[in-house]
Amino acid sequence: DVKVTQSSRYLVKRTGEKVFLECVQDMDHENMFWYRQDPGLGLRLIYFSYDVKMKEKGDIPEGYSVSREKKERFSLILESASTNQTSMYLCASVGGGANTEAFFGQGTRLTVV
Amino acid sequence: AQKITQTQPGMFVQEKEAVTLDCTYDTSDQSYGLFWYKQPSSGEMIFLIYQGSYDEQNATEGRYSLNFQKARKSANLVISASQLGDSAMYFCAMRERKDDKIIFGKGTRLHILP
Numbered sequence: 613d614v615k616v617t618q619s620s621r622y623l624v625k626r627t628g629e630k631v632f633l634e635c636v637q638d639m640d641h642e643n644m645f646w647y648r649q650d651p652g653l654g655l656r657l658i659y660f661s662y663d664v665k666m667k668e669k670g671d672i673p674e675g676y677s678v679s680r681e682k683k684e685r686f687s688l689i690l691e692s693a694s695t696n697q698t699s700m701y702l703c704a705s706v707g708g709g710a711n712t713e714a715f716f717g718q719g720t721r722l723t724v725v
Numbered sequence: 726a727q728k729i730t731q732t733q734p735g736m737f738v739q740e741k742e743a744v745t746l747d748c749t750y751d752t753s754d755q756s757y758g759l760f761w762y763k764q765p766s767s768g769e770m771i772f773l774i775y776q777g778s779y780d781e782q783n784a785t786e787g788r789y790s791l792n793f794q795k796a797r798k799s800a801n802l803v804i805s806a807s808q809l810g811d812s813a814m815y816f817c818a819m820r821e822r823k824d825d826k827i828i829f830g831k832g833t834r835l836h837i838l839p
Contacts, residue, residue: 645827655829657827704827713760713772714760714827
């Protein structure tokens with residue numbers, strides 16, 4: 613059974629804290645993605661990675677960075693959390709080929725207070 | 726510019742009726758894939774159906790079919806004989822071959838009424 617696992621389901625952090633969201637996949641996929649989901653805005657792409665140590669900015673990268681040191685792990689980093697980063701964060705992975713669907717983690721509900 | 730447009734924020738449909746969820750997309754790439762996902766209240770993202778840009782036939786998966794009109798850049802999801810369990814958020818997404826990004830629309834919240 614294929615799996616994408618996010619390290620936390622719920623997270624509460626204080627403003628200014630450095631926050632790490634971890635995502636691990638066991639499918640040997642090249643491509644991994646981080647999205648945030650907000651009501652009325654759908655899923656917005658923050659960053660994606662198509663290989664180890666490779667990353668590309670998505671549509672809303674400001675305030676975020678990422679790390680991919682190993683193929684199976686893709687980390688999203690909030691350098692200094694702010695209240696407007698309170699959101700649901702979804703990680704996804706997908707193999708090569710345009711016809712392969714993305715597999716998603718269960719999501720992390722982050723609240724910044 | 727928005728690449729995936731879902732014009733229906735919410736829909737109410739009577740149980741057992743057919744439902745069409747609209748999706749239009751924008752791309753200059755010749756090779757791309759279109760996807761539909763379902764997100765129930767539990768929050769998980771469930772893959773429903775895929776359509777490739779070179780596929781000549783509309784994709785079907787059980788009660789789901791994708792009405793693909795390439796010239797109009799339209800990829801509507803059709804759910805036949807709707808069920809109460811179909812109540813959920815539905816997202817249309819596109820993956821372009823040129824950069825492998827997957828971009829989602831804002832979603833349509835579907836409510837099936839008994």
